[in-house]
Amino acid sequence: MPKSLKQEIIYGIMMVFAMVYPMVCYNVTLNVGGTQNFVFAAALHELPIMCPLAFLFDFFVVGPIAKKITFRIFNPAEDKIIFVILMMSVLSVWMMCPYMSLIATILFKNGLQPEFFSIWISTTVKNFPMAFFWQLFAAGPLVRFIFGKMFK
Known part of the structure; x- marks a missing residue:
């Protein structure tokens, strides 16, 4: 876990990339009806927009x-660290998924239109299970492993 502002920023950048790129690939795949080779390159074009927005919202909001809520419930000195990690991960997905789906709806799904709210809710519902499981079983463990190796 990060122990300084510099580490928080590095960890945040790593986690944002590990979540945003796969989620953009997932959404492009949904939009075109299945995974195709071009999806991976197409997703790269959205990263300069989505990653900074995700980082800022995650870092400042x-x-x-998530820390405030987690540390009200768990004490890292007394409780198993896995509970702290899981709580932070779940809260992050719970708050980030609707926000990132909102941004994607505005930027990539014809912006503000009469069906905007329905499109945003539909996008969030489709993204939430993927974001949840990707965070818990892939991105979270991978980023924590690499970050742990970087900052022993």
Whole structure:
């Protein structure tokens, strides 16, 4: 876990990339009706937009709220660290998924239109299970492993 502001920023950048790129690939795949080779390159074009937005929202809004809630429930000195990690991960997905789906709906699904709310809700519902399981079983463990190796 990050222990300084520099580490928080590095960890945040790593986690944002590990979540945003696969989620963009997933959404492009949904939009075109299945995985195709071009999806992986197409997703790269959205990263300069989506990654900074995700980082800023996570670093300044979601992260502090998730920590506050988690540390009200769990004490890292007394409770198993896995509970702290899982709580932070679940809260992050719970808050980030609707926000990132909102941004994607505005930017990539014809912006504000009469069906905007329905499209946003539908996008969030489709993204949430993928984001949840990707965070818990792939991105989260991978980023924590690499980050742990970087900052022993």
